[in-house]
Amino acid sequence: MEGEEESESWPPQLAPPSSPASAVLSDEDLLGEILLRLESHDHLVAVAIVCKHWLRVASGELFLRRFRVIHPPRLLGFCVDDGGGGDAGRRPQFKALPQHPGVAAAAAHRTRHRFFGAFGHLAGYHRPSIADCRDGRVLVESPDRAPRRLGINTPYRYTVLRPPHPRESVQLLPPLPPPPGRGAGKHVVERVFLPEDGGGGGGDHGITLVYVLLVERRVTARVHVLDSGGAWGAPTTAETELPAPSCDDAVDTVLPPINGDVYVVTTSGYTLGLRLGTTRFTVVELPDAARSSANFRMAWSHAAAAADDDDVARGRLCLVHGDGTRLSVWHRKTTTTEDDGGAAGVGWRLADTFCVREACERIEWLPDGWWTGRVAVIAVGDNAEFALLDLENVGVVIYVHLQWRTVKKVYERKLADADDGGGGGGDRQPPVRVFPLTTVWPPTFPELDKPRQNCCVRSPDGLVGGVVMTCHAGWSATSPSCSRRDGDDDDDDDEDVGAVLPGCSWAGWFDDMAAMVAQLAEWAAQPRSPRRWRWSCL
Secondary structure, three states: OHHHHHHHOOOOOOOOOOOHHHHHHOOHHHHHHHHOOOOOHHHHHHHOOOOHHHHHHHOOHHHHHHHHHHOOOOEEEEEEEOOOOOOOOOOOEEEEOOOOHHHHHHHHHHHHHHHHHHHOOOOHHHOOEEEEEEOOEEEEEOOOOOOOOOOOOOOOOEEEEOOOOOOOOEEEOOOOOOOOOOOOOOOEEEEEEOOHHHHOOOOOOOOEEEEEEEEOOEEEEEEEEEOOOOOEOOOEEEEEEOOOOOOOOOEEEEEEEEOOEEEEEEOOOOEEEEEOOOOOEEEEOOOHHHHOOOOEEEEEEOHHHOOOHHHHHHOEEEEEEEEOOEEEEEEEOOOOHHHHOOOOOOOEEEEEEEEHHHHOOOOOOOOOOHHHOOEEEEEEOHHHOEEEEEEOOOOEEEEEEOOOOEEEEEEEOOOOOHHHOOOOHHHHOOOOEEEEEEOOOOOOOOOOOOHHHHOOOOOOOOHHHHHHHHHHHHOOOOOHHHHHHOOOOOHHHHHHHOOOEOOEOHHHHHHHHHHHHHHHHHHHHOOOOHHHOOOOOO
16 A cells, blocks of 8 residues: 555656746736836736736726826816806817827717717707716716607616727616705705716716705705615715804805715805715815815825825825915815814815916917906816816816916807906806816726636747746845745845846836836737637737
């Protein structure tokens, strides 16, 4: 028996030696650092085709958060919703930016002809309006009795469009649940918002319906969230009273969700924060300069915390306030509305100021005296990089990049009363609404179902070999990952850690790897015939 056991185990089955490919491509931390250096979202999607391991790393929730911090979705243009003025009732339209002519032109064509163009036959009061726009998706609201030409007739009011996406087009939302106690003298504000970060998987689930009712000083909010099954979930109700009575208590606006909080701005100078999923309002203490008017918008920023995973989950709140022709940019590091401490302006820091009149001094397309009217802040981009301003006196919407100090015209509407020189007509017409349109986020990753898609051994045109061997050249005892894995915390070798390759730093090495991975991704994304498909990864 012993001899038989020896014969069965002889020769011994030795484990194959660790190859450079397994040492590099099997390490998710190292692979994640390489993929973070990719230049665009398209490369990230193409990289996910290589194998299931790369797909798992590229589609990870933490990795996607870090990737978005470094590579935010590209701004393609603006969706303009102008329901008033001399051209009352015109359908929404898309204004593309010249920086991305290919993608933006395709999005503009689909938006104009396939989406908004479907409503072109309707009368002005039946035409759609834009309810929200985020992460490459547009939420369109239509009147209840307006017929649709989107392929089917439906009683649904809200439709989700994806102009930048070449395959997904139209999805309809179910009918809305009834609002809270509606009666005589009661006005219910209804808002429907797209989810942050595409709802995690990019589906319709996570869309939020908010009803706000203000009666005297009593504020009631009812929140419904669309679940993955396509139905509105059970309502969450929150109630509170405004701290002080006012003769002008009304809801001015309800801002879209920002880091999980919905902000209700009142005309009496109070702003209420409601954490989604909770039943308690909190009075948000704004900077002193922003308390006297509702001419501000807020956004969330992760840019200041790109290097720290913990800070990536936290970020900061940004507020852009308009006072005449001067903009003030405020930052607050606290992430919950309970951290204000009860004092006005606690936690807020003035980060930047911008004089719109000074920036527009040499612009010829602005008429004289535009600064005499109200300059309304109508939208703020992610990380508060830019702001959209409505020069109501002249009917011009401008794009102001707060970092580059540049100004561009986005849209010009026809004023209702041209004889007044724009002085009175612009104030009596409904305000124009402009929404930034970006590329779709999160990316739509492919599904790898074949068994052989879980290996990464052979090399197409030597690209994988180049990546592996270059990575292996830097994969030595000086690698921080190896030293931590081996338990070596000696600080005396810190000077050798940066020397991955002769004359090359860690940052440059990762950049080189990202360039090779991008080439590999482009190769993997090319269509090939089955006879020429020799790579075992695909």
